[in-house]
Amino acid sequence: MSTPANTPLSTPATGVATSWEELVSTALVGTDRRPLPGAADPAAELLAQAAVHTVRARAGRRPRPGEPLEPAPAEEQPAVPRAAGDRLARILGGEQGRLLTEWLRTAAGLGRRVPAHLLPDLLDHAARDRSIRPYAAVLAGRRGRWLARLNPAWDFLDQEAGAARPRPEEWELGTPGDRRAHLAALRAADPAAARELLAAAWEKETPDDRAAFLEIFADGLGPEDEPFLEAALDDRRREVRHQAADLLTRLPDSRLARRMAERAARCFTAAGRRILVDPPEECDAAMERDGIRSRPPHGTGARSWWLQQLVARTPLQVWPALLGRPPGELVRAKIPDWEREVTAGWVRATVLQLDSEWARELFARDPLADLLAVLPREEQEAVAAGFVRGHGLDGQLIMVLGGAAAPWGPALTRAVLQKIIDLSGTQPWNVGELARLAGERADPALHGLAERLSLEPPIQEVAALLRFRDDMLKELIP
Structure with missing residues (x-):
């Protein structure tokens, strides 16, 4: 039970009861003018009594009526085998700790859960390491979510999918993570149905959820997605617009791809064995809508920044036609000015568009993971x-x-x-x-x-x- 500030307190040194107000008053006027009775060292005794008061105030709690906790719900997922749980305990304890992600990823992929006694340790690890949260959310099971409601440090579980195989009703009733998992499962099975489901709820979703949902469209991406993604370019949230632009860049016949090709044609010219580059003079509203950020990072010139992004969002198939050379020759061509920006843009476009031919040629020039x-x-x-x-x-x-x-x-x-x-x-x-x-x-x-x-x-x-x-x-x- 907590101790009120004015409750007298005695210590073994003096055996004399002293309230908090008396201690404060003594500290203000000094122990020389107001000595503590029976204290051999009044200053030390004052500090000792103040420390005891502070500990009692912090540690105590007045009893109050309460309701018993609801019991944790019954589990639906099977637990990992005992030997696997024992090994997880060793990994969480520091033995081969770098293998934790592999263990969690494998177990989560099997739809298993961890033993209940390891949940606090696992959730503490996930609170510190965001990368393992998707796996921890599956492995925590229903008891883990029950525990998370009792500890604010573990409330990240609500942002992750709680089941390896989400149920349809979770689109309406589930956590944000459960809803993403349901949309991803539907997208893998029926891309059109997933697109229609998201389109129907689009205006009601939060900006963060809209951006996260669009990431799922990379699976099964096709020309049928273009109208929906083109409309998303007008979203109020920058992250949503950029995610839509990234996806449209992977559709070489999309309207965005054609707009980027037209911009590239105005900036690039083949001159014999050289490639001449004249970056954009400004970043207008149309370019921003297509995913080009107008404000460069600190230390980067504006035209340099716009050029790199323009190249990154231009379909790779445009360059051989525009400059009259295959990818291998383009990568090795002489670019008197702006070579660094053009190369960086090609690398980004290759990763974004998953083009193995360009990846092969660029890797030979500059090996990148x-x-x-x-x-x-x-x-x-x-x-x-x-x-x-x-x-x-x-x-x-x-x-x-x-x-x-x-x-x-x-x-x-x-x-x-x-x-x-x-x-x-x-x-x-x-x-x-x-x-x-x-x-x-x-x-x-x-x-x-x-x-x-x-x-x-x-x-x-x-x-x-x-x-x-x-x-x-x-x-x-x-």
Whole structure:
């Protein structure tokens, strides 16, 4: 029970009761003029009594009538196997903590839930790490949502889908996350039905929800979506307009694509082996509507900023026709002015439009993880393996490997393991991050390959991590 400020308080040093008001008064006039009775050191006693008062005021609570909590609802999802739950407890406790996302992603994909006693620890991790929240929301089950209502730090669960397989009624009654999950499931099954469902509710949705819903349209995107997306360019919220513009950029025959092609034609000219560029002089309302931001970032010139965005939103098929050269020659062409902006725009357009031909040519010029990720899976692994064999160990190598889809197959895994062996004798201090990356992204079934390849400690560390992951996944998927 809390202690009122005027409740007398005694301490073992004096045995004399003193109220908070008396302590404040003594502090104001000084213990020399108003000594505390029986205190050998009045100043120290004053501070001690004030500290006790403060702790009692903060810790106490007056009893009041209350209602018992409703019990947590019964679970609908099966729990993970006991061995998997035990391993999750070890990971949450710090053992191989970088594997937490893989464990959660795998378990959530199976529609499982975590043991109840691990929920607080899991939700605390998700409160700190946004990237794992979608998985935590599924794995928390109904008890996890019940717990989240009791702790404001966990209320992020309402923004995530709470079931691996959402039910139709959640579009009307579910949390924002549940509604996104329902729309995504419908979009995957019937793109037109998803578009019609969203169009019917569009005006009632919040700006944040409208932007989030549009992200889902990347799945099954087609010409039939253009009228809806073109109308979204007039939305009041900038994020909604830019999301719509990103999607329309992927439709090469859309009206937005044609408008961008016309703008590009006014800015680019082929002159022999050179490409001449004259960036826009202004960013008018029509350009802003089409997703070009008028205000450049700090340190970037306005025309430079507009040019880069214009190139990024122009369909890649426009450039060979406009400049008379195939992508490979365009990427290597001489651009006397504005080369950096044009190249950056082409990279952004390639990632946005998922064009493997441009990705291949641009990667050969400037190896970037985002470009590698655009290539088909088999080619991606072959390109990454070749890059590993021909490139030294530096930050760029690590970043490029981050763009190679996991799990890595035998070719890329062998190339990385051989790189570790080659460097262990000359740069043993420099292979740690590469070894960790290999252990976390290679196919865990390849642990035997690593074990047999070399007895070098970094290779054996990779093998141990792969075996840990292999056991982890087998526990989740018996």
